[in-house]
Amino acid sequence: MKLVHTNAELDQLVADAKAEGKRVALVPTMGALHEGHLRLVDIARENAEFVVVSIFVNPLQFGEGEDFDRYPRTLEADVEALEGHPCDVVFAPWVEEVYPPEGKPGKPTERAGIIGSTFEGAARPGHFDGMLTVVGRLFDLVKPDVAVFGQKDAQQLFMVRKLAGAKFEGLEIIAAPTVREPSGLAMSSRNRYLTPAQRESATVISKALRAVGFAANHGLPASYCIEAGLTLFAGEPETKLEYLAIVDSQLFKPVNDKFKGEALAIVAAQVGGVRLIDNQIIEIREQDA
Numbered sequence: 001m002k003l004v005h006t007n008a009e010l011d012q013l014v015a016d017a018k019a020e021g022k023r024v025a026l027v028p029t030m031g032a033l034h035e036g037h038l039r040l041v042d043i044a045r046e047n048a049e050f051v052v053v054s055i056f057v058n059p060l061q062f063g064e065g066e067d068f069d070r071y072p073r074t075l076e077a078d079v080e081a082l083e084g085h086p087c088d089v090v091f092a093p094w095v096e097e098v099y100p101p102e103g104k105p106g107k108p109t110e111r112a113g114i115i116g117s118t119f120e121g122a123a124r125p126g127h128f129d130g131m132l133t134v135v136g137r138l139f140d141l142v143k144p145d146v147a148v149f150g151q152k153d154a155q156q157l158f159m160v161r162k163l164a165g166a167k168f169e170g171l172e173i174i175a176a177p178t179v180r181e182p183s184g185l186a187m188s189s190r191n192r193y194l195t196p197a198q199r200e201s202a203t204v205i206s207k208a209l210r211a212v213g214f215a216a217n218h219g220l221p222a223s224y225c226i227e228a229g230l231t232l233f234a235g236e237p238e239t240k241l242e243y244l245a246i247v248d249s250q251l252f253k254p255v256n257d258k259f260k261g262e263a264l265a266i267v268a269a270q271v272g273g274v275r276l277i278d279n280q281i282i283e284i285r286e287q288d289a
């Protein structure tokens with residue numbers, strides 16, 4: 001496994017791999033790797049012979065007052081964690097390599113559109129423009145055949161698929177299932193900010209999603225399913241709910257009560273000031289007889 005910081009070094013390694021006929025996979029990350037990321041790396045290798053993991057905390061996707069400055073930067077530990085996994089290159093670019101010439105991001109060059117201003121985009125204005133800009137840049141630099149993203153960031157995944165479809169012909173986007181702690185809490189680099197009590201409190205997020213899924217399975221209309229999840233939040237005052245919704249997976253727009261079929265239950269909540277998101281694919285069935 002090689003650690004590189006420049007585009008020139010990366011170019012050489014990717015060109016060599018392609019010359020050997022290898023498919024190249026990219027796993028974009030911001031570091032602070034946990035088991036969920038490592039699973040993305042394993043999935044990447046199942047789909048390609050050469051795996052690049054990028055580690056870059058992208059200033060452009062953090063808003064004012066967000067945690068850019070205190071976002072965990074743990075490159076040494078990340079490289080160590082990747083040692084046991086099928087990663088060929090860790091690409092941890094200097095900021096000037098991503099945003100030349102001076103390492104100043106300037107304005108986003110990608111636009112997330114209307115869906116980019118709902119849910120996560122409403123809570124974090126500009127976040128998706130910044131995220132898409134860096135992802136587009138990483139696709140340009142790595143030139144992957146496959147890129148693997150976590151299902152946990154469902155709205156991000158939705159946007160990235162759109163970007164790839166519009167601008168990166170032939171690039172396959174693979175969604176990796178969310179990895180959870182035994183409590184059900186979805187793994188996230190931000191979980192490390194939580195105290196043990198907050199971690200316990202945060203389990204209401206996945207419990208609420210399960211309640212939504214259970215109600216959907218019994219054929220309840222979407223608004224009733226959401227109600228089932230809201231009830232659980234009501235019993236957990238330490239966790240401040242931002243949204244709990246059911247969206248059509250193809251459109252990322254809320255479904256109405258007539259909707260039947262596969263959908264996505266999505267949630268965002270704050271626990272002790274830490275913003276957590278999660279989601280679950282659900283099936284809203286016909287009403288029980």
Ligand code: PAF
Pocket residue numbers: 028029030056058061131134135153156
């Ligand atoms: O999901 C993330 O960690 C980031 O949004 C990504 C895709 C690496 C872009 O910075």
